[in-house]
Amino acid sequence: MPELPEVETTRRGLAPHLEGHIVRSAVVRQRSLRWPVDPDFERHIAGARILRLERRAKYLLVHTDRGCAIWHLGMSGSLRLVRPDAEVRKHDHIDWILDSGWHLRYHDPRRFGALLWTTGDPEAHDLLSHLGPEPLSEEFNGEYLFTASRGRRQSVKTFVMDGRIVVGVGNIYASEALFLAGIRPDRPAGGISRARYLRLADAIKQVLASAIEQGGTTLRDFVGGDGQPGYFAQRLNVYGRTGQPCRKCGRPVRDQVLGQRSTFFCGSCQR
Template sequence: MPELPEVEVCRLGIKPHIDGERITDIVVRQRQLRWPIPEQISDAIDEVIVAVERRSKYLIIKVASGSILIHLGMSGTIRVIDKALVPVKHDHVDIVLGNGKALRLNDPRRFGAVLWLAGDQDEQGVLAKLGPEPLTDDFHADYLYKKSRNKAVPVKTFIMNNPVVVGVGNIYANESLFLSGIRPTKKAGKLTKKQCQVLTNNIKEVLAAAIKQGGTTLKDFTQADGRPGYFKQSLYVYGRAGEPCLTCQTTLKEVRQSNRSSVYCPQCQK
């Protein structure tokens, strides 16, 4: 599933092609995605796109009367195409624009979503319980320290919990914890203030680096693929279980946490 950096690069990729354009039609070929696409989404027709934003893993296309929320789920792709391009299997939604283009969602597994927030009223509560964005000033050491007090859950599980902070997916949690010298199994409530400072800094740096790396893929959103994917990166621990630590050469270990792989260095991480 695409994580925050991949969705942010997706936003950057489509924004220049749709921002300021008028929506002339919304074609829904398959209404049953993760949640049914509401009929009210047609309210956006004949409106001008005033902003293309992101909240957590949701793309937000804002018009005067509300917002279209798009979630790519596990298999979704989105791209800007000529509106006359013949749809293929799993091309479920087109947002047709006045410039002759369309924003097309393809989702084979249908775990994605297209929702409508009238007047920005989050009646379904999709965004209401989300924690702060990790790359903003709202996510800082004091916040993480206070939030983690008395929490017995492992720190990796804790930082991957969207009500705590959004967008810290499995890859980026593994990498941030390694750089911070913190084992993924450590109880969140045992984090010191200094560890929270180091961890918040590293989460920000790891995510920002991934977004920068993904900048080379921006053109893909106007071509055939449109898949955010994961960007080619130099990873310290993720996917490297059984290999030597790049810092101390100790063999990296792997544990399963919430059905996800956690890889760490028993020497560098305490």
């Protein structure tokens, strides 16, 4: 599933080719996505000038002089720029035809993604208004996590994966950050000290920044390529390594299920 780093890589890859350009028209081949595409979307976007691309959590916000398009890539969605004569594949659901001659094409085999339109403040949209701070912002830090965690009995892993607490800390990133911070993922969030949350916040920032850098350096071909961002592929410490030796202490990496998600940790290095 595309997570925050993958969506940020998509934003960075597409922004230079979209910002300042006009959407001449749009073609919607499949309206039945996670939420139906507005039947008037083609009329809304035709002639709009793209002002800037932003990311909020896992949403890509395309600001125009007429409103804002909110993209969500869902489980399998991707965006790429293709030439007008590029073959339309089975799951190529939406095209934006740009004044540059390129088409911005949305591909989504599972159709769990979405394209929404708003003329209001996108931050006030129902999908975004409840979200917590961005993990790489100054607003997010250990003190914030410590305060938000008081009285909570849920595991610290499910706590930091809650988008109302902080956005974009997906399953891989939560497991890896907790390993770097030396915290067992099943510890009750409310019982972890301020000092340990300071370490955890720094670890989250480190893991996500590394994933974004990895994506930005391993794949830049959003023009004429497959549009797939570079997933976090650097050497993982614990995620997916059940039974393999911990890279720090050599003891076997363990796993358990928390919040219906597979969780990986070292029982020796994480307390």
